[in-house]
Amino acid sequence: MAAENDEYIYDEVTGEWRPASEMAASASGGDAVVRDASGNVLADGDSVTVIKDLKVKGAGQTLKQGTVIRSIRLTDNPEEIDCRHDGIKGLVLRTEFVRKR
Secondary structure (H helix, E strand, O other): OOOOOOOEEEEOOOOEEEEHHHHHHHHHHOOOOOEOOOOOEOOOOOOEEEOOOEEEOOOOEEEOOOOEEOOOEEOOOOOEEEEEEOOEEEEEEEHHHEEEO
C-alpha cells in the first residue's frame, strides 16, 4: 500500500492513478523488447528491410518492398522505430512492416 503523503501519477496504460513510487519501480524494471515482423530482436544501429509497399504520409512517395533502411533508432514505443531515408525527414516505421537484415 502507498504511504499517505505519496504523490500520484496518472498511468495512461491502465487508465488509473497510481503512487509515484510504484510507477518508478515499474518503469525501471521492464524495458520492452523491440521485435520485427518475424520476431527478431531489434537494436539501435540495425539495418532493416521493408516487407511491403508503404505510402509515406506527407512525403508524397512510397517506400517499396525490399527497401533497406540502415541505422535505425529505437523509440519509447516498442512498436515503432525511428529511421532515415533519402528525401524523407523524421521517418517513423512500425515494426510490423520491417524485417531485420
